[in-house]
Amino acid sequence: GVGRKTANIILARAFGRNTLGVDVHVHRISNRLGLVKTKKPEETEQKLVEIVPPRYLKELNLAFVAFGQTVCLPRNPKCEECPLNQICRRVGVKKPCGECRH
Template identity: 45%
Template structure:
């Protein structure tokens, strides 16, 4: 998962706005087809989640899980990973993109957690974003998934889905995040991030969206949905 970007996507210009009357129906249908709205990153503690999300920047969840299964088996606390050092950590994460900079950030984060937070993951945005390798989106993931805060972590999938469907149109990630927080029904606010990312990952894909299989086809405002449904 990457940090905030401030550019528009080339393949997904904003669509017409999804009417308010269809927003609840939109999420009802997603909920009916996505049984488990959870992250696909593997973790067993808030600390493991934080490290996995940091490592997932510009990498797939699958590649991160492969690396962290081995890493967390031998080191899954700030003290244990810090003891590995950068070089030791790199041996476990070298199959992940940008592993050199990620190793440096993870070691710095572990040191700060030990020195400043009693080895606990902070439950507030200010302290999370002060950690190395943690931007707004990573903080949003941790706040939502670990602590149940109603935040919206907008990655490339969610940015695309939100614009393409008309759910939350915007030229920047922050604009889309704010609109999602305004429009997502309270009933779904805690799980909306996962519903949208999974929908984007497996159905509303970037190059060839599977419109013919889409549960929200009728509500979606994507102007080319019929063309893709006929492929």
């Protein structure tokens, strides 16, 4: 069957609906930035839907996926290249990076 994430992505991309498909990137970045404090993608979706205006959900998903694939990597995030460096809480980032505020 089709899971919630896949259904939300199809609704957003194919039908223009303002839905949020929370994948590993969206989940990781939302927690790393400190937007949410969740353990599961389903919890992340629920919390983000509460704090993000509906008109931005689709764009948030696309932006966080691309950002998670290029800059905010799971194991070796490129903090020095990150435009959010000054506001990121770096939840789960184990190694210090050159320009981190910590």
